[in-house]
Amino acid sequence: SVTSHVGMASEGEVGQVDTKECFPPHHSMAQWEKAQRLTGKHGQLLRELYNTYFPLEARHYFADWLEAQSWADLDPDNAQHSEPASQLFGRFLDLIDVKIQDECVDTNSFLLRHQLDNVCSTLRIRYSANPLEFVRMVKHCLSTEADLLQLEENSSGFDLSPHQSTIDAAIHRLRCMIDEVENDVKLLQQRQEGVVIQTQELWRVSSCLTALQSPGESQSNKEQTRTLGKAKGKLEETLMREADSLVAARKNLYLKADHMLLEYKAVQDTVLDDELMKWSRSQQLHAVGGPAPGPLDQLQIWCQDLADIIWRCRRQVQQMEHMKSHLAVTDGPDVQLNELNLNVNNLLCMLVTRTFILDKQPPQVLKTMTRFGACVRLLAGGKLTVYMNHTEVQAHIINEKQARNLAKENTVPVKAEVSGEICNNTKVMDFNKSTGTLSAEFNNMSLKRIKRPDKKGPEHQLAVTEEKFCILFTSKFSMGSGELVYSVRTISLPVVVVVHVNQSPAAEATVMWDNAFSQPSRDPFIVPDSVCWSHMAHALSLRFESINHRGLSESLLSVVFSKVFPGQAEDASTSFSWPKLYKEPLPNRSFTFWEWFYGTCDLVKRHLQQQWQDGLIAGFVSRQQAEDMLLSESLHDNFIMRFSDSEVGGLTTAYSMINPISGVREVYHLQPWTAKDFTVRALADRVHDLAELR
Secondary structure (H helix, E strand, C coil): CCHHHCCCCCHHHHHHCCHHHHCCCCCCCHHHHHHCCCCHHHHHHHHHHCCCCCCHHHHHHCHHHHHHCCHHHCCCCCHHHHHHHHHHHHHHHHHHHHHHHHHCCCHHHHHHHHHHHHHHHHHHHHHCCCHHHHHHHHHHHHHHHHHHHHHHHCCCCCCCCHHHHHHHHHHHHHHHHHHHHHHHHHHHHHHHHHHHHHHHHHHHHHHHHHHHCCCCCCHHHHHHHHHHHHHHHHHHHHHHHHHHHHHHHHHHHHHHHHHHHHHHHHHHHHHHHHHHHHHHHHHHHHCCCCCCCCCCHHHHHHHHHHHHHHHHHHHHHHHHHHHHHHCCCCCCCCHHHHHHHHHHHHHHHHHHHHCEEEEECCCCEEECCCEEEEEEEECCHHHHHHHECCCEEEEEEEEHHHHHHHHHHCCCCCHHHCCEEEECCEEECEEECCCCEEEEEEEEEEEEEECCCCCCCHHHCCCHHHCCEEEEEEEEEEECCCCEEEEEEEECCCEEEECCHHHHHHHHHHHHHHHHHCCCCCCCCCCCCEEEHHHHHHHHHHHHHHHHCCCCCHHHHHHHHHHHCCCCCCCCCCEEEHHHHHCCECCCCCCEHHHHHHHHHHHHHHHHHHHHHCCCCCECCCHHHHHHHHHCHHHCCCEEEEECCCCCCEEEEEEEEECCCCCCEEEEECCCEEHHHHHHCCHHHHHHHCHHHC
């Protein structure tokens, strides 16, 4: 059992604690000794870790005992572990008391005794009512210490960024603040109960006084009347003071709760507006070829911690409202309390609606009647799921205009406003106990029908492969006893719907431009009409690398630049427009830049990937560059394979030899090989077949 790991002394043994257990003479303070040697930013983070909620003295003088306990066996979120946590906390306080007594024999340790006494009092006040929070706090401190030590010992390992540690520390502070508010609520409840008892006593005395104050009362009744009158006066005076004191205490409590909510909002804004936004942007850039977004584990932990804190705050505000309704010491509505309630509900609503996200995006080029999948997740759901009812998620496809209206009007479109029909578009959210995730995974969706926007007006003159749609996921979360109902929604990255596979290359141009150059907080799905060449070059290299595992160097990108801007000096700030990528044909060619680039990338992917990775194909080399290189003495006996300028998806080979007639070395270019040619005979065999290349 959990209790068996605690080693708790009975009440009769409090004064019999063996100090050797506290301070074993030959035991090294493994983790704490190392932690004390932390320097720089890691040392600063360690010092910030210990504060009034868990003083540094408690960690230092009882390091062995703290590190020896089986904290992993206790779950601070499991109410069944409350009793062993209480025993463990009591044992820790006993050890502090013993340490104080031992120091009494040393007249030079007055300051230490005073510090330890303050530590004991602080911990007793803060955690006696909730020992599970003591467990949570100690586990957090020991875990963060271990992370900091790992960083110090191995700088190349996982890096707990300063920003992340700041959020962790802020959430820890919030937990301590919510504990303080909870303790104050309990104390105020006790004071109010005392006032209620005194009020009942006043009513009793007043009733007795009324009964005695009748015509013809006896002398003894007059004496009792005087006595009761004095008692009534004292009670009224006491109750007036208590009422004023209660009003002041309530206002102080409201102010403390309001201050806690301000700090909570700052942390929640950081998590949602900064960290979650970064993750969402990295998810979009990954579609262009950028690094994969990190796991959502840390974000989920933060969101669940915030959910736990704000839900506890909501319960506390409800307790405050309950106390006020049972004993109104002021007339009229309590503005402060009403604002607290409103702020709590707004913050909870923001947390729920903003953490409903797409964990797995649907494909951004969708073909009708083809199966596809996606996964939505509520990051705060691990904590809130116990308060939720049955939750169903629906998926619909909407066009760009509908998505923009949705963002502006904050409404969820009804079925008549969607732009098509998706089969298997309903799922129930499942809670995974092992991972703590609340999600709905759609594995068998299929776009049955698509309704394209009207083609009226110049702003709607877009090609089919330029039209952007998205998948809208909606749900309703009913929490508490049903008094809280949140309509939530999230949209996918833009998707382009095609009906034939030959439309896919053009559709991918639209998708790539949107993913690479959109802003995180844009209106759906606005993108710039042009970007500077340096940004375009980076996007092209990322795409090529993500597909063929080797990107484009600066020299190769210079060749690409010269294809789009022939005769122009390369400049990073040169404007590269969407029409140049997708619509305008290359100079002296019948195809666009995207058709040429996409065909080249696809050729390498299907037939030349290993040779490209090994650097055997020069690839992006102009015809003139190839000739200059082959006519130099160092490359007389070599040949160069480059991507064809005139054939989409073609690889041509250039070589030099002495012209038997003129006796001059000349460069010869073979007709480009295409994917069709490589399907018949591989590159190595084709090179071997040519005597000129041997």
